[in-house]
Amino acid sequence: MRLNFLRTYKYPVSKQYLISSILIIITSVISYFSVELIGYQVVALMFLMMVSLLAMLFDILPVLLSAFVSALIWNFFFIQPTLTFHIGTPKDVLMFLMYFVIALINVVLTYKIRQYERRMRSQEEKEKSIRLYNTLLSSLSHELRTPISTIIGAIDTVQDTDSKITEVNKKDLFKEIEIAGLRLNKQVENLLSMSRLEAGIIKLKLDWSDVNEIIFSVIKECETDLNDHTVMFEPDESLPLFKLDSVLVEQIIYNILFNAIQHTPKETEIRVSVNAADQGCEFIIEDDGDGFPKEEKSNVFNKFYRLKSSRTGGTGLGLSIARGFTEVMDGEIELRDRMPKGAKFVIQLPCEKSMVKSLSNE
């Protein structure tokens, strides 16, 4: 995930000079033809307006230069006697000086305001990233420390010779140690996957794969996580073989399925299906749970993002890894609405197909 911080768009300096000069020239030309009508004093105001406008957009140097140049132009072409830098009357000298001072004040003030605003914004950005870092740390420490606590605590209790622990209880504790170990392993896998994704060092191992087999193996892996959920899958025997990285595909489907099991009410039905698409294959994982809140939908694939309503636990990594792996395979992952309720994940992976499988079945 890339953090899209607010950025002030900056034109390259050469472009700033170019645009400033063009605008000053346009103003000069318009003024030159209308000076009879509006008078040379109003021309000064027009230049002043143009300089203020530039000050709002550009850096201080190009703006200072335009202030200076426009003053000279005004002097040369508009103040009597025209076409000289000589200024005829004391009134005009005063006006020329005032033009200069007002333009300078304008430029410097605008510059200062923008500088201040930029400082505020970078402060805001810093605070935002600190907040993100804190949520990340607290969810990670919860996810890692809870199983570690279970393992250390359970071993302490089993080894404690003073306590009157029963054999049944001992067995229970060993079971908890096993569960905690597996859970820890899952989190470490997730973190490793994330760092591999971020480092961009994932090499695809493409091979002809039977997608039905992939889904069955994912469902089997999920069995221990099920919480009275049912996972439905009807294999389509007529599907061709697809040239895919089956390990990554398994991980993608597992993460989405695991996410659904963790965050939907008990007895929710989760449906997995796979189809051949024009350019490759398409996996769909849908559930009839509560779905995602509309305003949070755009964030669900973001790293470390967790729904505001979600209970404690979870790192916010699962779905972002699913998206990362999908993108490594040039595929697309999408969260759609499901009617009447629930969530629907659609993963499209471009890949080659082979009909060898259906031929051999005949």
Add this chain to the structure above:
Amino acid sequence: MNRTSVLVIDDEPQILKLLSITLESNGYKVLLSDTGNDGMLMIGMHAPDIIILDLGLPDINGHDVLLKIREDFSRPIIILSVRDSEEDIVNALDNGATDYLTKPFRTGELLARIRSALRSLDHSEGRSYFQFDNIEIDLDARTVHKNDKNIKLTSTEYKLLVLFAKNQGKALTHQYILNEVWGFKYKTETQYLRVFVGTLRKKIEDNPNKPQHIITESGVGYRFQ
């Protein structure tokens, strides 16, 4: 005989399981709850002797649960949490927690803290004589003895020691101690506390560098045992 009852409020099924087996095996009666609201109901129904509370609960913020429980529960509350920032710990202790233990924890340590917190219940305000191993404090006579020898303490050291004795087993924050011994104005003057804890340790500990009685809770405060 009536067993001591412990209420555990934690939303992690694994931790609940571990604690229920550990505490049961050590002779406690265990009550379990996985949400703050349910936990508060259980307190009303079962009046536990001690509560072990996690701060990361799904329904209510842990610090709020603590405050609410403290409104009408005066027995020990031990916080057991993955949050290990000084801010969280100090906050919890200031909000009425008796002690704070971070996860992962050793069950031996937890059991010791439970015993210690329960013991501190006997040290009510009315007592005038305390004994900790080789140290005796007599409030009526205003004397402190170590190995039966009289120890001379300054009045501030004495005040500090009495505060510790009365709160045996309880983690006390720097601010709390400063407020109680020196007064409200000195609440942030931790250097006073460091100096006096240092001199007190030299007088009552066998080895001031490895204190047995005045234990440092880094960044948080002290605990006397």
